[in-house]
Amino acid sequence: MISVIMICRNQSWNIARLIESVLQETAGFPNTQITLLDSLSTDSTVEIARRYPINILRFLPGARLTPNIGRYIGHSVSQGDYLLFLDGDMQLSRGWVEQALAVFAAQPQVAVITGATVDVPKNSDTVVEDESLLPTDPAQIPLPFIGGAGMYRRAVLDKIGTFNPWLKSEGEPELCIRIRQKGYQVIMLDRPMVYHFSDPTDKISTMIGRWRRRLYMGFGQNLRNKLGTEYFWPYFWERGYGCAPLLVLALGAATFATSLITRQAGWFLAWLGLVILVLIADALRKKSLYRMVYSLVQRTLVTAGTVRGFFITPQRPEDFPMQYEVIQQASPTADKDS
Incomplete structure (x- = not known):
């Protein structure tokens, strides 16, 4: 049936x-x-x-x-x-x-x-x-x-x-x-x-609409729900899109703090330059500035949604x-x- x-x-x-x-x-x-x-x-x-x-x-x-x-x-x-x-x-x-x-x-x-x-x-x-x-x-x-x-x-x-x-x-x-x-x-x-x-569906406005409907929070919810279970790492490696940008942002914050403490802007400028080079390489690989911006916005929204979703208390x-x-x-x- x-x-x-x-x-x-x-x-x-x-x-x-x-x-x-x-x-x-x-x-x-x-x-x-x-x-x-x-x-x-x-x-x-x-x-x-x-x-x-x-x-x-x-x-x-x-x-x-x-x-x-x-x-x-x-x-x-x-x-x-x-x-x-x-x-x-x-x-x-x-x-x-x-x-x-x-x-x-x-x-x-x-x-x-x-x-x-x-x-x-x-x-x-x-x-x-x-x-x-x-x-x-x-x-x-x-x-x-x-x-x-x-x-x-x-x-x-x-x-x-x-x-x-x-x-x-x-x-x-x-x-x-x-x-x-x-x-x-x-x-x-x-x-x-x-x-x-x-x-x-390949419009930035469509992604913004999905963000307003909270449709990127499931990534974080799943990571929170699966903590301590056999499914956490499989999900993390396959769907943890928002985690890598968090590491990049954390590295940027660390280099910025280091530059403030040492009064040497080189650390933060090196991080910023590396990020710009990665974006340029992505645009060249996609042969489209729009596709690069689209990907950047998407990763940003997924990362923000992952953080917000992670703090939602799991329920049965x-x-x-x-x-x-x-x-x-x-x-x-x-x-x-x-």
Whole structure:
């Protein structure tokens, strides 16, 4: 049995396209459970979704919303052996579900499967795929972790734990690292999985928006949560992006203090010159001043978010308030050929 969990907020412009692609791709699988979790949309997202035979849950006004709460609740209310998580601005690709299930069946060590996310301008029409051009046996590429759309084996989540709803970000990488540490695999099928209808993401303004929504604090939260556990160093080495800049800043502070004490500016100027040379080299390597500035801003925000997140007191996932209501219930879909 498959459980599809779609998480959305104010996506009336796309929700019908997403739901129809899911219904089409799961029509041949018996007892598919399809659930939409709405994060307090103020548009007609829920009204549109109610036209379809799916379950609809909606968070209550005043509910605490985090990037992972939809996945956490989706896991808790679903019964499928495999859980497919999708965002509201996506369209599911033809044939991906069938290929993913075949891999799960043949390889019990595989716990998470994703595919290529194809970014499409937000105002684009529905993507019409030529199935003859899609690979029938796509290559399997090992990944350290995924982000966004993915299918998970329930038995593994039940064994090691599911998403942490308290995290401000970094939910999927954190979970995938735990999964891999227990000997399971995370893979990508080398073919489209979803089409992602969105605005350009490579803008500094987009990063600033993420900072304002506190979406860089998950790095620090995870480091704090994993202190003293077997997962701390694996997470630190793979996702501790904000720690290296902290060391650079600490070295700068030390050279500045040394220059003040010795009244010799050479120490601090040497540090400053080295930093400038690294930035110039980065711009030359990227062949773009903008890309260098983009990377610098990103690392700065990640570092600041890591520090802020580290001081958030860890809490148990099971203590997170589950504040939602059931808007619509639908029976699991049956196999059309049964």
